[in-house]
Amino acid sequence: MDMDAQAWNERYATSELIWTDQPNRFVAEELAGQPAGRAVDIGAGEGRNAVWLARQGWRVLAVDFSAVALDKGRAFAERLKVGGQIEWHEADVRTFSPEPGSYELALLSYLHLAPDALAGVFQRAARALAPGGVLLAVGHDRANLEHGVGGPQEPEILYSPGALRDVLTACGLSVPRAETRERPTPEGVALDTFVLAFAPPEADGVSAEG
Ligand SMILES: C[S@@+](CC[C@H](N)C(=O)[O-])C[C@H]1O[C@@H](n2cnc3c(N)ncnc32)[C@H](O)[C@@H]1O
Helix, strand or coil: CCCCCHHHHHCCCCCCCCCCCCCCCCHHHCCCCCCCCCEEEEEECCHHHHHHHHCCCCEEEEECHHHHHHHHHHHHHHHCHHHHEEEEECCCCCCCCCCCCEEEEEEECCCCHHHHHHHHHHHHHHHHHEEEEEEEEEEEEECCCHHHHCCCHHHHCCCCCHHHHHHHHCCCCCEEEEEEEEECCEEEEEEEEEEECCCCCCCCCCCCCC
């Protein structure tokens, strides 16, 4: 059911960026002005969010299984002079584990996989967060099928705020926001699931040495 790396490489094989050079609007709205740290962008594609984060001062690990997308991201980052802040890593996120406890931000932007695979990705993303770190996920909402435009049409790979809240709560994160949001596009209004979740803060009085 999931598209493989070769299919994504073929989709990316054009000289233009197939998405855009602008970050996702919800990512930018949420993170503009926040203190920068280490971020992992899971399913980073051509790096529109990774490059934006780097320009805000973040150091980013951008992971995708499409070598073509990563090459385009690398060139894009070089053009904007933030190449040194982004590591481009070719890996299948269905098995890739970012270093646990290491990131102030885990970002998933329109990564659509079979539900079991996606749950595993979220579990590893949650584990990768440093204390107090934030997980931001945005994806096409199931309600988009009937009430929105664009996006994948297979209901089983679409997001829903309730299901995502349950997955992330089970990972030990607090989930203050899980909602369906409208995203205007030239074709009409698209409906996205937007979720913000936080790792527990470091316990008071506990030093790094325990
Ligand atoms: C719709 S694009 C979104 C790209 C980027 N996050 C953005 O918002 O522009 C989905 C991306 O997920 C990547 N992807 C899909 N399945 C993957 C997998 N199993 N492992 C790694 N990357 C994957 C694709 O190569 C593609 O770049």
